[in-house]
Amino acid sequence: MPNAIKNYVRYIDAINRRVGKFALYLVFVMIGILLFSSISRTFFNTPHLWTMETAQFTMAAYYMLGGGYSLLLRAHVRMDVFYERWSSKKRATVDTFTSVFLIFYLVILLYGAISSTHYAIEYGQRNYSSWGPPMAPIKIIMTIGIILMLLQAIATFFKDLAKMKGKEI
Known part of the structure; x- marks a missing residue:
């Protein structure tokens, strides 16, 4: 593999x-937010409108930003009926082939995320709830998460391609 790809x-x-x-x-x-919500509602009888949505946004940021890391660790779910029995080279060949579909999917997802984020910023989109937080921050975070996962999918493709050829990156 060329040095540019390795880098x-x-x-x-x-x-x-x-x-x-x-x-x-x-x-x-997220646990802190939910704990605060529970304590304030139970002991002080002061429920807050913002806690549930903030916890949901925090969880969305968690799994969107963690997607690339999960792909890096190869922690995504796999159907391993045959996969575990294959040689490392054959697994790399199959992973290289399936990575193309993952990259295609992530490009389409990124297109939608950019469009949705642009809309949220341009029109000041707010969530339809009694609190009504702006949607742009979480959509920006989700777009960044998709970009990171796409970049990691491409990096994983190169690693599998190298392994398929009997080399390591």
């Missing part, structure tokens, strides 16, 4: 590793 793979792996490790802490943020 790309290392760089994207490093970015997704850092973003993924940051995203892991968002679960604790």
Whole structure:
């Protein structure tokens, strides 16, 4: 593999590793928000409108930003009826082939995310709830998550392609 591809793979792996490790802490943020909501409602009889939606947005940020990291760790669900019995080279061949479909899907998803984010920013879109938070921040985070997963899918494609040829990146 050319050095440019090796550098790309290392760089994207490093970015997704850092973003993924940051995203892991968002679960604790969400737990804190829900705990605050529960305590304020139970002990002080002061429910807050913003807590449930903020927890939902935090969870969405968690799984969208963690997608690339999950792909880096090869932690996504796989149908391994035959997969585990195959040689590492055959797995890499199949993964290279299926990565093309994943990349195609992520490109289409990114197109929709950019369009939706643009709409949210341009028209000041707000959620249809009594609190009515702006939707642009979470849509921006979701778009970033899709970009990171797309970049990681391309990096994984190159790693599988190298492994298919009997080399490692």
